[in-house]
Every structure is written in structure tokens, then in C-alpha cells.
Amino acid sequence: MPLDVQEGSVEAGLDALDTPVNITEGSRVRRIAARVLPPIGAIVVLVAIWQALWAAAFWPEFKLPAPAAVWSQIWQLVTSGDIAELFWVSVHRAVIGFAISLVIAVPLGLAIANITVVRRGIGPLVSGLQSLPSVAWVPAAILWFGLNDRAIYWVVLLGAVPSIANGLVSGLDQVPPILPRVGKALGAGRFGGIRYILLPAALPGFLGGLKQGWAFSWRSLMAAELIATSPELGEGLGQYLHNGMSLSDISMVFAGIVLIFVVGVGIELLVFRPLENTVLRARGLTASAR
């Protein structure tokens, strides 16, 4: 509890970032520990269960690989340096795809949320699009764009744009109507109302949508990377996973899953979690009562 209060004051607002706050060394260590220990603990528990299951020889080795076997797969990638390429290829693609999706999805979401005809006409289509699996677009993407990054981005966009747009719509729908009214009374025009009132007000809900959108774009990318490897495309995590699958090498499959998982957790911890904390704290949405 006192811990939480200290964090609150440290991250209370963006404006406060440059204010020196007198926190003793010990509390900083404890603060970081309180952040880092729980996920590590959870992972340790997971791995322990896995190890125990494996050691119990419940299932044959080809059904459940030993944690050590998976680790040696990953370690091999690390020592050979291949892991850097795997991460780089996939992550940079996902980030670019996500960025493009954002640029398309935000105006789309604003239009759907604010214009009745668009909401009724395009809204359901966007949701329908969201329910199309990425793999469905792979053959068409290859046909239309060829075996290159454009095909991959196309698949990623079709996965991420509807999701981000829907997330934004849901965030906008929850904005208390008094806020845009106040905005209007304060002289906000169409654009000012969006820029200064609607978008910031929808931010907490939109962040949730962004997280889902990121998950969609990352998953779509993994699906798209299964299409083919070519020197032009480079080898990403999706391809690595697929290689494991086509070799029916379960420890490689698990290594692929672990690596993809690590990226997912990393993005969550490094990007979305701090963003969320900042946004929620600044608005007083992290009540100690909860």
C-alpha cells in the first residue's frame, strides 16, 4: 500500500517527469522488484509445472518436450546469433504494419463513431472484416502483390485495421457525453473537438483497443510469414515456428512458441503497460479501493 502511494507520486503526471522526487535508494529497488518479481515468479511456476509434467513422463517426449530441450534450441539460436535476425525481421515488420494500420484505422474509427450513416453502413463491414482469418487473405495477397513485403503488410493491415478501428469506436462510445458538450461550449469546432476532447477522452478505452490491435497485427504477421521464405523476405519467427512444425520437431515448435511469447510479453511490459499506467494514473483511475 505505501508502495503504491509512492509510485502514484512518481508517475502522477507527465508534467512531473522532470521534478526531482526524493525517493531513497532502498525504495527504488523495492519498487522495481515489485514490478519485475511477479511476472518472473509466474514464469518460474509455469516452467516448474512443465518440468514436473515432463519428469512424470505423463506423455511421451514427442508430445511434451523437456524444458531443457527447448532451452537448448533457444540457446543455439542465441549463440549462433540467428535470434537477432528472427526478432528483427518479425518485430520491425510488425511495428511498421501496426503504424500503417494506426494511420488508416484512426480516421476510419472516428468516422464510424461520429457519423451515423458510416456507423450503420461501414461499421458492420469492418466487424465482418475483423472476423476474417488472416490466412484467408494469404493466397489473394500473393496473387495480387507477389512474394514480397507488400503481401505481408496487406495481410497485417487487414488484420489490424478493423481491430484498431473497432477499439477506437468502443473507446469513443464510452466518452461521457458531457465532455464533448463542454468542448462545444468552449468553442471546439469539428476538428478541435476531435483533437482536444474526443481523442484524449477516449484514450483509456482506445488503449485497450490498441493492445488488441497489436495482437491482431502480430498474429496476422505470424500467419503471413508462413507463406514462404525467400532471401528477399528474410526469416522471421513465424517461419522458424513453421519449420519446427514441418519437421514435426516439438522442441523447435515450443522454442518458436516461447520466442513469440517473449516478444508478446516484452511489448506488453515495455510499451503498453507503462503507457496504460501513465494514462490511468493521470486520470486517477487506479483507485486504491480496487
Place this chain on the structure above:
Amino acid sequence: MPLDVQEGSVEAGLDALDTPVNITEGSRVRRIAARVLPPIGAIVVLVAIWQALWAAAFWPEFKLPAPAAVWSQIWQLVTSGDIAELFWVSVHRAVIGFAISLVIAVPLGLAIANITVVRRGIGPLVSGLQSLPSVAWVPAAILWFGLNDRAIYWVVLLGAVPSIANGLVSGLDQVPPILPRVGKALGAGRFGGIRYILLPAALPGFLGGLKQGWAFSWRSLMAAELIATSPELGEGLGQYLHNGMSLSDISMVFAGIVLIFVVGVGIELLVFRPLENTVLRARGLTASAR
């Protein structure tokens, strides 16, 4: 605008459902038309563009099939009656998978949102799980469960549970802290606070999460259905699409996409849209100002 007001009064609250409201015949027709026409219009425009692109012979036929060719594929499914099985197999699986996911995800989301240690420990793992593509689980699912519905449900669960749980967390995070405080002051215990305050308060945000969760579960199902065709599994939409891909038959692929899309739009229009409207209306979240 006057139209909107009438709708508002019709759907103003769940309690009002049994109150007779005097709406003239003409306005009911117009009301339905205002709902149905925009999506139909959007679809007509889309098909027209498609037809025009095709007619311009921009791309060879094997890159972009004629709308008529795709339609004849679908029509063939309709006349042979196969379409009923396709829909039934996929939709009933998706609904069951989604229902199970809900049962698992709601307590999980509640735990993450309300318990700091769980939020820090399990929260990132759930997000990591969400970023794992469904296909990654397919080999493991077959190994562990065999070629049957259980493998499919496993894949669906791993897709939908993290997404629904994250949606719930994001909804809960946006609940104004005053409401749980009021609840506590009114005598809500741990359980009562969740049942009577937190869950209903988070509903608008949670609905957005549910939509994303449904999209995940449906997409995961499509991915899972690609695993295998087998008489025991029955043929669903994912399988139909996959067959089209296997045979390099682009018009069949498009027919599959169209059918999956139709289900997505249908679920949105028949389930989520009315739900959303009811929830938002009851809370006065559909301001005329927006």
C-alpha cells in the same frame, strides 16, 4: 434526427420493453430502412467496384474472379444444401468455444484487474498468450487431444480467453473509482461489489472486448479448421476455404471469404449491435451532440 429521438424512446431501457409505445406504421418501416439500407448500400458499392475492376480486365481472371463466378460457387452450395452444414458446423463450434472462453475469461479478468500481484504476474503473460498465433497451437493440440473437436476447442480457447480477459481488464480499469467506493459504502462485499458494481459499470468497455474476443475466437476456429479435413470433424467454413486454397481455385477462395464475412457481419448485426445499442442507450451514452 427526429428518427433518432424515436428510437431513443423505444429502446430507452430494458424495463420499457413491455410498455406499449405508439409508433405509426410508417415510422417503423422508415426505422428499419434506416438500419438496413446503409450496410446494403455499402455492400452494393463494394460489389460494383469489384465488378468494375474485373470488367476492366485489370488483372487476369485467376487473380480476381468475376463476382458472378463467386456467386455461382455460393449458389451451388445453397442449391445443394451444403451451405447449411458449413454454417452449422462452424457457427455452433464458435458459439460453444466462445461460451467456454467467457466462463474462463471473466474470473481471470476480474482477478487481473483487482489483485495487484495477479495483475503484475499473470497480466503480461495473458497479453503474451494473446499474441501467439492460433496456428502455433495446432500441432500441439493434435498431439495432445488427437484429431477431434477437443483439439479445435483448445485452439479456440487459447485465442479467445486472453482477448476477452484483456477486454474485461480494460473495461474495469475505466470504471470511475467513485462507483466502487459508493458500492463499498452501500455495503457491497467483495462478491457484491463485483456482481452489482464492477461488472455492470465495466459493461460498455467490456462489450468492446467481447467483440474483439469473438473475432479472436472465430478466427482461431477458422485456423483450427484448417488443421485437417476428416469426416469425423465435419466440414466447416474454414475447411471449405482451405479446400479452395488447396485446389488453387480463386473463386472458391473468394466464396469462402464471402461466407465467413457474411457470418461476421451477421453476428455483428444480430448480436453485438443490438446489445451495444441497448447498453449505451440505457446509460445515455449516445448523445445527439456526437
Place this chain on the structure above:
Amino acid sequence: MTATIETLPDVLSPVRFHQVGKTFGTGRKSVVALDGVDLEVEPGEFVCLLGASGCGKTTLLNLVAGLDQPTAGRIELNSSRPAVVFQEPALMPWLTAAGNVELPLRMAGVPKSQRRAKAAELLELVRLAGLGDKRPHELSGGMRQRVALARALASTADSTDGKPALLLMDEPFSALDAITRDVLQGELLRIWRATGTAILFVTHDVREAVRLGQRVVLLSSRPGRVVQEWDVEDAPGAVDEINTALRKVISSHAA
């Protein structure tokens, strides 16, 4: 007993109601909030609006501000965009107190340093100097109301189109202690005299209405109609008379 004041046609009133009505909803469940309201605010006039809780005061202000449309009658607005103090503070939760006060200036394109200075000045005016970097959730109820007041005053500052200015205030002092309220009432009168802004001021405190207003307008409830008006500028004894009228209006409704 309705009394409408005839004005000379050559003076443009900031706002004029012509038989305005407002009904929420349709059918059996509809609520008539306002009905046949004729009301005019003259340039530079300070009008106080009195009425029972739920009689339609907020609705009337919303109509003037253009945030709602009347369902009957016509509203003639000749002022520049009215500044509004809402009944709830409705601060933007993502902005600090100073950020909230700066918001209308930002939307009007005022440069940053000027905005800063203006916001600090206004916060000082509402006795919140030094609290500009607090978030709304860190403020007390009365502090929030004062920030909202400062914000509304900031939004008057940017109208430069020469039309008469208009300030709409919905119970702006309801959450304040007697002393702070006293001070702010004084400030409001000072600003009003200095700028010549017309003010339409909603309150449920008859004493306040008589102290501040030149004219007091009494609304009845369900439907909201203008029941009576008093010129109170030089009639401090009007308090009891108005209280009696208010009591009559409310009890006649309850009967």
C-alpha cells in the same frame, strides 16, 4: 401572470426566446421540460433564473448555448458564442487544473506563454493560485467548481467578433462555503461591470439572486414556464416577496 418585456427593435439582444418549448422523448414517457417560454436578455444585463429543482433551468441554458435544440418555438441568438459554467464541473480528467483553464484558449489558438499567464491569473481569481498542476481527481468538490468557473471565464476572453458577449452560469457557487462564495460573487460583479457582458445566472438561492441580478425570473415546474419577473436592482426587500412566490409555485405543483 407571465410578463414579457417589450424591447426596442433597434437594440440587438444577445438572446431572445419566442414561445420556446422543449420536450424530452415522445409518447407516454415524454417529459415537457419547457413550454411557451418568452424571455429576453438585454445587452449587458444580469438576469437571475430561479426555480424549483427539476423545473428546466439547465435545459433553458443548454438551449441558449446551442447544446440542445428546442422542440417548439424559436431562439434568436445575437451574441458571440456564449461562455458556459455547467452545473457539474465536468473537467477534462486528463488535464491539470491549469490545463483545463487553458483549454478554450488553446482551441482559440492563443500562444502558449499568453495562455499560461491568463490561466494563472484566472486561477488566482478563483483563489486557487498554486494549485494549477493538480489533476481534477486531486481537487475537492468546491475546487473543481472553481476551476470550471475559471475555464468559462477564459472562454469569454477569445470572442472578438464585436457581438454582445453572453455568460451562462448554472449554479456556479453551489459547492462553495459562504466566504469564498462572497468573494467570488464580488469578483463576478466586478467582471460584469468591467466587460459589459450579459449574464444569465441560474441559482436556487433567492438571496444570491437578489444580490447579483438586475432582474430575477421565476420558472414554474412541469412544464417550465416564466411565472413572474422582478426588477431587483434597487429593491433588496424583494427577497421575501420572491420567496413567497417560489413557495407558491412549488406547492401548487405538489398539489
Place this chain on the structure above:
Amino acid sequence: MTATIETLPDVLSPVRFHQVGKTFGTGRKSVVALDGVDLEVEPGEFVCLLGASGCGKTTLLNLVAGLDQPTAGRIELNSSRPAVVFQEPALMPWLTAAGNVELPLRMAGVPKSQRRAKAAELLELVRLAGLGDKRPHELSGGMRQRVALARALASTADSTDGKPALLLMDEPFSALDAITRDVLQGELLRIWRATGTAILFVTHDVREAVRLGQRVVLLSSRPGRVVQEWDVEDAPGAVDEINTALRKVISSHAA
């Protein structure tokens, strides 16, 4: 000039503060809201809390209600769960007015028909009969406040553990017109006399404090401390005295 009342140890007070302090935040940006507050409410007593805007009245009530923890000192609570009227109405937006009033009864497991009857009765009491099926967003500000009042009264109804009851009210009448407020003040006094509930009542209206309370407690601002207390039950002339003290406290702070 702080005055703490010594009570006999054999009577259990519903609530008793021992040098309670509350600081928000840490470091340079911390705010001391309350400091060294000693306060006791005796069983069945009606205490009014007065103070400038932002002095810590709401904070004090939150501490009593157990919604916040003091950062210094100790609070002894011997009442059953206190019922609270918050400064904002804070109605549940997904429930109708009646649903909001029924909420505490529902959580206490009161059967449906009884709940209905009780809610209707309480809405009648706050002069909102027939508006039970409206949603919060369809109500005016004063109406919302009255629904919140009815809800708090409903939540007192379910305490049966024999401990003294306690009602905390944070400016419950601030958004009401004079007449409605008069009526509700009367009702509150009637309920208080009938049930013997102790009441801790925050207001910024000295007249109201003197009319309702047996004892008036004045808080200073930044930090909030108990400055003075008055027994006002049979001293209607205390208004001017209190006003003077309040003015002194506030101006000394501003200086």
C-alpha cells in the same frame, strides 16, 4: 483553541478520532489534508462540519466511512457500517432512479417486493414520486442529489447488529432550491429523531448548520484542524458568531 470533549468511557461513541492525520502523496508534491484531528460523535448526536472549500471535510468523511486510511493517528469506529451521502450524486448510470435506491437493499438480500415498496417510499420522501423509472442522465442535478440521498437512507435500513447507527452526509442539499431544501431538512430531522441515528453532516451553509446540528465543528484549511466547536441546539444566535470565526479562519489562511 482546539476543544476536545471528554466522554465517559462507558458510552460507546459511533466514531472517535485520535490525532488523525491524512496526507496525499509524498515528497514535495504532498498535500496535508488533515492534521491532528480529535473528534468524537456521540450516539444519536447531530454534528455539523463547517469549513472553507478544500479544507478536508470530504476527506474526513471518507476516513470515517473506511474508504481511505489515515496516514497518522487512529480512528475508532463502533457503529455499524455508516451510510454515506457523497458530495457528487455518483448514481449508477445503468440503473433507474428506483434501481439506485434499491441497490443497497439488493446487496443486503432484501426480497424484491419489499425493496420496491421501500424504494417508492423513499423516493416519495425526497419528492421524486413517479420518477423511479428515469435513468440518471434523464434527471436534473438536484433530482440526482435527491436520489443519492434516498439511496443512502435505504442503506441505513439494513443494519440490524445493534451497534449505534451513523449517517455521513456531504453537502446533501447543495443543489436544491430553498423550498425543497426546507422540506428535506425537516424530513431529515424527523428521521434523526425517530431513529436515533448519529449524523455527521458537512455543509458550507452556516445557517443550515445551526438549524440542523446540535454541535457545529469548524475546520481550518491546509492543514485541516478542528478550530472551534459550538453547542448550538438552543442557540440560534450562533450564526453570526460562527460566520465571524469562519471568516477569520479563511482570511488567516489567505494571508
Place this chain on the structure above:
Amino acid sequence: SRAGGSDDTAAASSDKGPATELRLGYFPNVTHAAALVGLGKGLFTKDLGSTKLVPTKFNAGPEEVGALLGGSLDAGFIGSGPAINAYAKSNGEAVRLIAGATSGGAQLVVKPTITKPEDLIGKTVVTPQLGNTQDVSLKKWLAQKGLTGKVKVTNLENAQTLDAFKKGDVDAAWLPEPWSSRLVLDAGAKVLLDEASLWPDGKFPTTVLIVRTQFLQEHPETVKALLTGLLAAIDYSSTNPADAKAVVNDQLKAATGKALKPAVIDRAFKNIQITADPIASTFPQLAKDQVTAGIAKQAPTVAGFADLGPLNDVLSKAGKPTVDAAGLDSK
């Protein structure tokens, strides 16, 4: 009401000399041994001169077909089933068959308890993919044995078939190499039928080389250089079989990160025949089999599919016997 009528691929383009690059598709699979050896030993690049070789690895035929039809691949090693589909689905325009690569190498492997075709009744038999070479073969065979509808035919990726077989979920599988060998050696399966026994001389095309028609017309020299490389790879495989196996295994390791066990690769090599002959005479039969197997309603036309001119040119230049187009080269 479609404008134009003719597609870009059909418009006869003229020879544009050697291409700047050749994008070549293949699978990391033993049935693609010729491609793997050619790549591993640098035999393709030797004759391509200034043309840059861009090898592209695929996991399944339909995706390679998509890449070819989409114009992002120029030539590709591929199974005969998807090859026919690519030709048929583009109305005989987009691609041409220019050489063979592998013959044989597909077996029906079963649980040891199954000893005759009738034992399969009620059992689950797996093929890799709907409409692929093995799928068509199995379904045709079942039809001939009167077992259609009595056997559960399941499509499953090869790797998963191995696991499912180990688990006992699957009773039999009709698979290409090295998967049939892996099932036999790793999972204790028995061979019920070698597909070779169903074809005259035991020869049937498992992997062939197809090329985009437009590319063939624009860069015949490049195509010939590729074919020269292919012949070199085939020669190398037959003269240095042990080394070829090692190269194939190296390539598999490079492409997927894992090598096959020596026993598996030995057994797989025994069952395949690396040959440049596409065995054109079997294609009309393969097309008809699609109907028998219930994959297509009418047999896709394969007339005009083959263009063996460049191959025969290269063969005769090398002093080798030419191959027979069996009428497949004219519509």
C-alpha cells in the same frame, strides 16, 4: 462484359534475352532432391551467367502456384497435382511444364495390423492435402477397390501425420518421401502399397519443373540454362549418390534447421528416381484421376501443358536421349 479478353500472359511476347534474375521455387523435401542438389552444389548458377538466382522455399504446392500465377516466381519445382491445377485454373495460360525432377517415392504405409486393402474399412487414412498428388492417387485407388466412402480420408500436414500416427489417431497414410520412410522407421509403420506398382514401368511424376509461360517466351536462354543446371544435378545425383544424400541433408538443415536421420534419407532415396523426364504420357491419366477421385467434376485439360522443346534441346546438346511429350505439347 469483360473488357480486353486476352490476358497479359497470353499475349505472345518475344525473346528478351537472358533475364536479370530467376526466381526459383522449391520445397525442402527429399522429393525435391534434384533442386536441393542443384542449389547445394551451385549447379544452377554455373550456367545462368549474369542472371541472378533467387531460390524461394515453399511449404505447400498451392502457395507456390499462387506465387507463380501472381508473377512473383518464374519457375518452380512442384508436385504434379498442383502443377495441373495451376495450368487448369489459369485456363491453360499461365504456366508450362518444362521438365521432370523426381519419379516415384510415394507409399501407402499402415499400422502393422492392416494387411490387406479391406482392412482399411472404417479406418482413418491420411493424405497431405486435398487435391495433391497423393490425395488423388489414394482416392482413385480406393475407388478402384470399391472402398470409397468406407474409409475416412483425412488431410493433414505430413509432420502432424507422423505424430498422429505415433499416437494411434491415424491408421494409414499415403505419403511422399521422406515421410513414408519416417513413418516406417520412426513409427513402426508397414508398407501396404508402393504407388510405383500402380504405374507402367513403376514410373510416375512426383515432382516436376514448371515455368511461367511469359518467362519462357521472354527468356528462353535462361530457361535452357536452368535446365542445363538441372541435368547436371541429376547426373551428379546418379554418379555420386552418397554425396548427393549428404548435400540434400545439408540443404534440409540449412533450410529448416534440422537434418534427417541417415537411415531415413537412405530409405527415401531408394524409393525415388531422379529424372528429367516429366513422364508426360501419364498426365492425361492424372487429370482423369481427379474425376475418379472426386476432386474435380470434369478432367482438367492438360493438352498444351508441356513445352519440352528447351529440355530436348539441352538433352540433345549433351548427347542424351530426348524425352517424349506424348502429345502434351499441343492443344
